[in-house]
Amino acid sequence: SWIPTVSPHFRSPDHLEPFTRTVEESLLSPVFETRSAPIRMAKTSTILHAMVWISLKAPALGFAPAIGFVTSSDQRAREVAKDLWRLCRAAGHTFPVKGLQVDKTTSTGARFKLGGIFGTWIGTGLHFIFCDDLHASRAAAESRVQREAVIEALENDILTRTDARGTSSWITGARWHVNDCIGALAKSPIPPRHTNLPALNERDESLAEWLVSTEKLRNARTQLGPYIFASLYMGQPKPRGGALFIDVTLAKTLPVEGAFRIAIGIDLARTARTRSDAQA
Numbered sequence: 001s002w003i004p005t006v007s008p009h010f011r012s013p014d015h016l017e018p019f020t021r022t023v024e025e026s027l028l029s030p031v032f033e034t035r036s037a038p039i040r041m042a043k044t045s046t047i048l049h050a051m052v053w054i055s056l057k058a059p060a061l062g063f064a065p066a067i068g069f070v071t072s073s074d075q076r077a078r079e080v081a082k083d084l085w086r087l088c089r090a091a092g093h094t095f096p097v098k099g100l101q102v103d104k105t106t107s108t109g110a111r112f113k114l115g116g117i118f119g120t121w122i123g124t125g126l127h128f129i130f131c132d133d134l135h136a137s138r139a140a141a142e143s144r145v146q147r148e149a150v151i152e153a154l155e156n157d158i159l160t161r162t163d164a165r166g167t168s169s170w171i172t173g174a175r176w177h178v179n180d181c182i183g184a185l186a187k188s189p190i191p192p193r194h195t196n197l198p199a200l201n202e203r204d205e206s207l208a209e210w211l212v213s214t215e216k217l218r219n220a221r222t223q224l225g226p227y228i229f230a231s232l233y234m235g236q237p238k239p240r241g242g243a244l245f246i247d248v249t250l251a252k253t254l255p256v257e258g259a260f261r262i263a264i265g266i267d268l269a270r271t272a273r274t275r276s277d278a279q280a
Contacts, residue, residue, distance in 0.1 A: 003049045006091045013046045015208040018195045019170070023050045026128065026168035027057055032192040034182045036235030038199035041211050043172060044080065047130050052087045053126055055110035063165065064109030068126040070214045072136035074116040080132075081114050088112075103154050117153050126161045134181050136152055141176030142240075151184045177235040183237075199233035224263040 003010050013020065022031045037043040051067050058064050069084070071077050071111040081102045088095075102114040113124060117134050134150050135141040160171060171181055171192070186273050199217050206214040207251055220227045231237040 002053055003046070006052070006087060007045075007049065010045070010049075011210065013042050013208075015041065015197065015211075016043065016046050019043075019046065019172070020050065022170070023054065027054070027061065027116065031165040031168040031170070032194050033110050033169070034185055034194045036175045036182060036194075036196045037172060038207065038212075038233045039174050041197075041199070041208050043241075044132055045083075046078075047132055047172065048080065048084050048087055051084065051112065051128070051130060051238060052091050052093070055088070055093070055106060055108070055112070056091060057112065058096075058108050062124070064111065064162070065127045066111045066113070067126060068121075068124065068130065068161065069112070069114040069117075070117055070121075070131045070134065070154075072117060072133055072140075074102075074119050076133075076136075077114040077116055077119070077147065084114070091103075099100060106187055117150055121157050122125075124161050125163045127163050127165065128169055129167060129169040131158065131159065131169070131173075131181075133173040134171070135173065137174050138176050141180050147177060147180060151181055154181055156276070164241045172234045175235045176231055177279075178237045178239055181236070194237040199236055 001012055016037070019033075019035055019037075022033055024029055029244060038255065047069070051069065054065055068079065069080065071080065078101055085095075088104075088106065093108070093110075095104050096107050097105065100107060103112070105111045106142070113126070115121065117131075131154065134154060136148065140146045140150075154171070161167070168191075172181075173176060173182070173186065177183065186194060197207060199212070200214070200221075201207065204214070204218070206212055206217050210222055217233065220233065224232075227238060227240065
């Protein structure tokens with residue numbers, strides 16, 4: 001309900017209530033959550049408003065919060081930063097020191113830092129971490145090398161930027177691949193809480209009719225096909241072609257003793273399907 005007060009051209013994102021509820025919970029205890037949300041349904045805008053809302057709660061927190069926004073690239077972070085600074089000023093924040101394009105501190109002491117997943121996060125302690133669309137594209141998510149590089153950076157460089165007073169983290173995005181960041185974290189020893197917000201509910205109705213109509217979503221499902229629609233809109237990615245094509249597995253070590261030879265097998269199997277099957 002606070003969002004329209006600072007952005008009158010917006011309405012309350014009731015369809016994202018599972019996310020906004022955890023933002024409120026994070027003021028009391030740390031939150032660790034993954035969330036899949038369909039594209040073009042105000043997820044990034046809601047995240048930016050959440051960051052500003054938290055910054056305004058500094059007196060109640062008893063300390064000046066450090067809030068991080070992590071995305072697929074530094075360029076994307078700079079684009080998002082422009083919207084964030086506008087929101088900050090609309091909410092009454094001022095910046096005594098000019099700061100950097102993606103790193104500013106408000107007059108209340110709240111600090112915002114934005115950057116790409118492969119940016120410089122060393123030495124940065126954060127109380128709130130918002131990750132949004134860490135995979136830049138489908139090609140990047142379906143490339144095993146690029147996908148695993150993002151996951152490794154998330155686990156080693158981002159989620160370790162914690163503070164002794166507690167850190168809350170949200171990893172949000174469309175589901176490009178079954179083994180993307182959200183999929184990888186779901187397999188961890190202590191998986192985060194996961195929330196999926198499909199574009200079409202069980203009654204085949206739009207999650208947010210006022211943003212994207214049911215008719216438009218149904219047409220997109222027909223036009224894009226099940227593979228694309230399931231991942232970008234429904235948060236339910238499927239392997240390309242089922243079990244026909246799987247990730248290549250390469251041995252990283254070879255026996256030291258004994259005779260051996262290296263063999264590579266190539267399976268040129270094809271099917272009549274062209275929509276969902278990658279071609280050899």
